Each structure stands twice: as C-alpha cells, then as structure tokens.
Amino acid sequence: MILAAGDVTDFLSINLTTIIASWLNLLILFLVLKHFLFDKVNKVLEDRKNEVAETYKRADEAEENAKKLEDDYRERLSGAKEESAQIIQAATKKAQQRSDEIIAEAKTEAKGITENARAEIEREKKIAVNKIKDDITDIAFSAAQAVIEKDLTSEDNEKLIAEFIDSVGEA
C-alpha cells in the first residue's frame, strides 16, 4: 500500500521510519537534556555543594584558630600578672633600699652638723671667756687706778689686789 499525505495508517502497523525517527528524536532529546540542562544544573549543584563544604571547613578552621588564640592570650595574661607582681615587688624593694640609704645619709649629715655646731660653741665659749678675762683685767686696772688716785693705804691696796685676782682666777 502506497501512502500519500493525509492518508491514515493502520492502528498497529509497523513503520520503520517512525521507529528510526523515534530513536533519533530520543537521542537528540538526550543530548539536549545532557548539554543544556543536566550538565549545567549538575555543575551548579556541585559548585554549591563544594561551596557549602568549603564554608563549613573555613568556619571550623576559624573556630579552632579563635580557640588557639584565646588559650594563647589567657596564658600570656597570667604571665603578665606574674610579671607585674614581680615588677612591683622589685620596685618596692628598691624604694625601701633607697629610703634606707637616704635616711642613713641624713643621719650622718645631721651628726656632722651637730658636731660642727658643738665645736663652734666650744670655740665661741673659749673666745668669750678669754675676752671676759681681758675685760676683767682692764676693769681691775681701771679700778686700781681709781683706787690709787684716792688715798689708799698700801695695806688696803695689797688686800684689794689679792682679792680681785682671786675672784678673777675663780671665774
């Protein structure tokens, strides 16, 4: 039977053209789906999966890093506390030493000053005593002159001088 356009084929007829065309259509559809849908979408899905995995990995790494840093800082902080205590102790010790030194120095200086002052006083005293002795001698001479100018017995005179000298010697 030769078929022409518009003819209707039998319900269960075998048509080799249709079979081959079906294969070709399926093959084309397969290639189209593979190249334009599955490959592209699978790539995107794969990329997303990798990105998620990468993100999780990075987050884990960051957490680990942070933990390490925290431990490090804690250690350093405790070290710093110890160190500061040491520094304070050393400073206290040094200050104590310094103050002791200063006090000792001051004491020595004060002692020197006191001694100087005492020596000075002694010297001044000696000078004063000598001066008084001179003054007394002068006064005695004046007194003696005055007595001499008046009438003074030799007896009285002698007595006066002796008394005077005695009294001066006592002083």
Added chain:
Amino acid sequence: MDDIGAGPKVVFEIGSIVITETVVMGWLIVAVVTLLCLWLTRGLKKVPDSKRQVVAEMFVKFVNDMVKKNMGEKLMGYSPYIGALLISAVLGALISMVGLRSMTADINVTAAWALLTFVLITFHKIKANGFVGYLKSFAQPVAFILPLNLISELATPASMAFRLFGNVAGGMVITGLLYGALGTASEALHLHFAFGQWAFSALQVGIPAVLSIYFDLFSGCIQAYIFSMLTMVNVGAAAEE
C-alpha cells in the same frame, strides 16, 4: 467516527519515506524541550535568584535521585537519558490535551524505546558477565529452563512497549468513542447546532474533560513514570549481575 482506532495520519512523504503525525509530534516535543531547557538554564547562579532555576534544579534532582536509587552511583550517566524518556513519554501523552495525536499512541514509538531498553539491558549483562557468561545465564539454574528464560528476556521489552502504547492508545480510543457517543446523543436531544462548516454539540463540552483528566493526565504521567522506572530497574539489575 472514522478516525477512532486509526493509526497516525501521514503528514508528508519524501520519496518512499513516510512521515507520520507521530514523528512530527516528536519533533515538536524536541523543539519545545530544547527551548524550555535553554530558557530554564539561562543565568544559573550558585545562589538561585529565579524561579526558573529552582524548577530546573527540582527536575534534575528528581531524575538524579531516581537514577541513583534504582541504578546506583555508577550509572549516573543515564540520568539525562531517563529524563529524556520521562519527558518524551509525559509530553507524548499530554500532547493529546491540546487536540494533537498522542505520540505514544503509536506502537512504533514505544517499541523503539523498549528495544533501546532491551539493547541496554543486554549490553550491561554482557559487560558484567562476559559474552559466554551472558549466553550461559540463559541455562541457569537448569538447562531445560532455557526457553522460558528466552521468553522472559524478550517479554520485558514487549510488555513495556505494549503497556505504554495500550494505555495511551486505549485512552485515545475511549475518548474518541465518548466524543462520538456524546455527539450522537446531542443530535438525538436536538442539542447539536451546525453553522455551515462549523458544528457544535452541547454535550461534548465539559463531560469529556473529566475522562481526559484520567486518560491523558493521570494515565499518561503514571505510564511514563512506569516506563522510565522499568528501564532504570532492568538496566540497573543487569549492570549489577
């Protein structure tokens, strides 16, 4: 009434090569799917910002998961083929809803697909067992069972082809019969109106749609799914042996 139970019409011919409606429907489906793919995968991003990408990903994931579950990780390369089979079978049946002839209501199409499945099954069996092992497997577990094994081997593609064809073609025939019956009933009840070339039967509105939902939409999708599933299971089982 004449076209009920008839094969596909001849659209045109090149020499002795006859191109039927079925083949044209196949081209139509390929064209539509190609355009759809190009449109769906335009501007794919790692973080999807369009519904198109979500739809494309959903379909690809659906087919990938199915292939992974039924054929195993090693045969993931088959997922575009299974996707093509699924889309062809679904659209081939659903195309009748816009008044065209179902592509899968042609035994040549379903037979071609089933033959391809048979070829894949045989290929994987030979690959897994070697050619001698493949021939020997027909005489397992006892020699006299050989004819039964041969029949069951051939029954797989035959049953697949006729199952898909029978469901879609049967639905088409029933819908055609119902249309005819409703047309006759409309004429009997004086609900048939003719305006020159254009005729209209009141009972033909609405009522066939209910049956169409079952025969075209439900049956078409289910049978397409079954055909793809059988292909996956049989090829997967052949590869595992």
